[in-house]
Amino acid sequence: xxxxxxxxxxxxxxxxxxxxxxxxxxxxxxxxxxxxxxxxxxxxxxxxxxxxxxxxxxxxxxxxxxxxxxxxxxxxxxxxxxxxxxxxxxxxxxxxxxxxxxxxxxxxxxxxxxxxxxxxxxxxxxxxxxxxxxxxxxxxxxxxxxxxxxxxxxxxxxxxxxxxxxxxxxxxxxxxxxxxxxxxxxxxxxxxxxxxxxxxxxxxxxxxxxxxxxxxxxxxxxxxxxxxxxxxxxxxxxxxxxxxxxxxxxxxxxxxx
Amino acid sequence: xxxxxxxxxxxxxxxxxxxxxxxxxxxxxxxxxxxxxxxxxxxxxxxxxxxxxxxxxxxxxxxxxxxxxxxxxxxxxxxxxxxxxxxxxxxxxxxxxxxxxxxxxxxxxxxxxxxxxxxxxxxxxxxxxxxxxxxxxxxxxxxxxxxxxxxxxxxxxxxxxxxxxxxxxxxxxxxxxxxxxxxxxxxxxxxxxxxxxxxxxxxxxxxxxxxxxxxxxxxxxxxxxxxxxxxxxxxxxxxxxxxxxxxxxxxxxxxxxxxxxxxxx
Numbered sequence: 301x302x303x304x305x306x307x308x309x310x311x312x313x314x315x316x317x318x319x320x321x322x323x324x325x326x327x328x329x330x331x332x333x334x335x336x337x338x339x340x341x342x343x344x345x346x347x348x349x350x351x352x353x354x355x356x357x358x359x360x361x362x363x364x365x366x367x368x369x370x371x372x373x374x375x376x377x378x379x380x381x382x383x384x385x386x387x388x389x390x391x392x393x394x395x396x397x398x399x400x401x402x403x404x405x406x407x408x409x410x411x412x413x414x415x416x417x418x419x420x421x422x423x424x425x426x427x428x429x430x431x432x433x434x435x436x437x438x439x440x441x442x443x444x445x446x447x448x449x450x451x452x453x454x455x456x457x458x459x460x461x462x463x464x465x466x467x468x469x470x471x472x473x474x475x476x477x478x479x480x481x482x483x484x485x486x487x488x489x490x491x492x493x494x495x496x497x498x499x500x501x502x503x504x505x506x507x508x509x510x511x512x513x514x515x516x517x518x519x520x521x522x523x524x525x526x527x528x529x530x531x532x533x534x535x536x537x538x539x540x541x542x543x544x545x546x547x548x549x550x551x552x553x554x555x556x557x
Numbered sequence: 558x559x560x561x562x563x564x565x566x567x568x569x570x571x572x573x574x575x576x577x578x579x580x581x582x583x584x585x586x587x588x589x590x591x592x593x594x595x596x597x598x599x600x601x602x603x604x605x606x607x608x609x610x611x612x613x614x615x616x617x618x619x620x621x622x623x624x625x626x627x628x629x630x631x632x633x634x635x636x637x638x639x640x641x642x643x644x645x646x647x648x649x650x651x652x653x654x655x656x657x658x659x660x661x662x663x664x665x666x667x668x669x670x671x672x673x674x675x676x677x678x679x680x681x682x683x684x685x686x687x688x689x690x691x692x693x694x695x696x697x698x699x700x701x702x703x704x705x706x707x708x709x710x711x712x713x714x715x716x717x718x719x720x721x722x723x724x725x726x727x728x729x730x731x732x733x734x735x736x737x738x739x740x741x742x743x744x745x746x747x748x749x750x751x752x753x754x755x756x757x758x759x760x761x762x763x764x765x766x767x768x769x770x771x772x773x774x775x776x777x778x779x780x781x782x783x784x785x786x787x788x789x790x791x792x793x794x795x796x797x798x799x800x801x802x803x804x805x806x807x808x809x810x811x812x813x814x815x816x817x818x819x820x821x822x
Contacts, residue, residue: 379724397775406712410724
C-alpha cells in the first residue's frame with residue numbers, strides 16, 4: 301500500500317511549546333507510521349523529552365495539533381496501544397514493595413474490567429511479556445534487588461503487557477552497563493522486526509542502532525528528519541547545526557566494517 | 558485479663574479498635590507509598606474543625622468530621638495539582654489553619670471541654686453503638702472502594718505518569734483516595750484521637766516495608782501489625798489504666814522498632 305494511504309500512528313502538525321516565553325519546541329511536524337523504528341537524538345535540553353511527553357498527552361503544546369490513529373489526542377482513548385518506558389525507568393525506589401510480577405501486572409491494569417480480577421488472558425499476557433524480556437525467572441524477586449539491566453527489562457515487560465502497537469522509550473539506558481545495553485538493543489530490534497511493534501527511541505547512542513532504525517529525528521528546538529539513517533550518519537553539518545557529537549557515530553560504523 | 562470482655566463498652570471498644578486498625582492500615586499503605594504521609598496528619602486536624610462545628614452547633618461531631626475532612630482533602634488535592642512545587646507547605650498551612658479554626662470555634666461556642674479532649678486524644682471506651690454503626694457503614698464503603706481500585710492505586714503510587722499514559726484515571730483516583738482517607742481519619746479520631754491517628758495510618762506500613770516483601774504481603778503485614786498494636790494497646794491500657802490512644806501508638810512504634818532491628822542489613 302502506498303505510504304500516502306496509510307493513517308499515521310502519530311500525526312503532528314506545527315506544534316510549538318514554550319515555558320515562560322522561552323521556546324522549547326518550534327514548529328514541529330512529523331508523522332510516524334506503523335512498523336517504523338525511529339531514533340530521536342539531540343542535545344540535552346533540546347526538547348526530546350518534551351516532544352515525547354506531548355505525544356503521550358502528558359504535556360499540551362502551546363499551539364499546533366497532535367493526532368493519534370487519526371484522532372485528536374484529547375479525544376484519544378485507546379492508550380493501551382501505547383507502551384511508555386520513562387527516563388528514570390531503571391532508578392527504582394528500593395523500598396517500594398514490588399516484585400517483578402507486581403510491576404509487570406501494572407501494565408495490564410487498565411485492560412482489566414473494574415469488578416474483575418485479572419482474567420486468564422491477562423495472566424497469559426503478563427507471563428508472555430516477562431518471557432519476551434527474559435525476566436520470567438525473576439518474577440518473585442523484589443525489583444529493588446535487581447541490577448540496572450534487569451530493571452530495565454522489567455520496565456519494558458510492563459510496557460509490553462498491554463500488547464502495545466507502539467513503544468516510546470525515553471533514554472532508559474541511564475545507569476545500565478554496556479553488556480545489558482547491547483542485549484537491550486537486540487531486544488528492541490526483535491520487537492520491531494518480529495512483533496511489528498513501532499518503536500520511538502530517545503537515545504544518545506544512535507551509532508549502535510544505526511542499522512536497525514528506519515528514520516532518525518534530530519531535535520534541538522526544531523526538528524530535522526532524516527529518512528535514511530545512513531545518509532544522516534555521514535552528515536557532518538549535523539554537529540554544526542545541533543551541537544551533537546557525530547564522530548562517535550562514525551567510530552561505531554568504522555568498527556563494524 | 559479476659560474478664561474485660563464481659564463489659565458491653567469493652568466489647569464495643571475492641572470492635573471499634575479492630576475496625577479502625579483495618580481501615581487505617583490498609584488505606585495507610587497507599588498513602589505511605591504515594592509519599593502522602595503528612596496528608597493523614599493534616600486531614601486529622603481538618604476533621605477537628607468538623608468536630609468543633611458539631612459540638613458547638615449540636616450536630617453529630619463524627620458526621621461533621623467526615624464532611625469537613627473530605628472537603629479539606631479535595632482542597633488539598635486541588636492545590637497540590639495547581640501548585641505542585643509547594644505541596645508539603647500546603648499541607649502544613651491547612652494543618653495549622655484547621656487547628657486554629659477548631660480552637661476558635663470551640664472557644665467562641667463555649668465547648669472547650671472534655672468532649673473536645675476526647676477527639677484530640679481518643680476515647681475508645683466511650684464509643685457508642687451509634688458510633689460503631691457509623692464506622693461500619695462508612696468503613697465498609699471505603700474498604701470496598703479501596704479494594705476495587707487497589708491495582709490502579711498501586712500503579713499510581715509507583716509511577717503516576719506511566720499510569721496516566723496507560724489509561725488509568727489518575728486524577729479521579731487521586732481524589733477518590735484522599736476522600737476515602739479523609740473518611741477513615743474522621744471515623745478514627747473518636748477511637749485514637751486526631752493527634753494520634755496519623756501514627757496508626759503510617760507506622761504499620763513503614764514497619765511492614767522493612768520486611769521487603771511484595772505488595773499484597775506488605776498490605777497484609779501492615780494490617781496484622783495494626784491489629785496487634787490496637788489489641789495489645791487496649792489490653793495494656795486496661796491493665797495499667799493508661800490512655801488507650803497513646804498506648805496503641807506506643808505499641809505500634811515498638812513493633813516498628815522491632816521490625817527495624819530484625820531487618821537490619
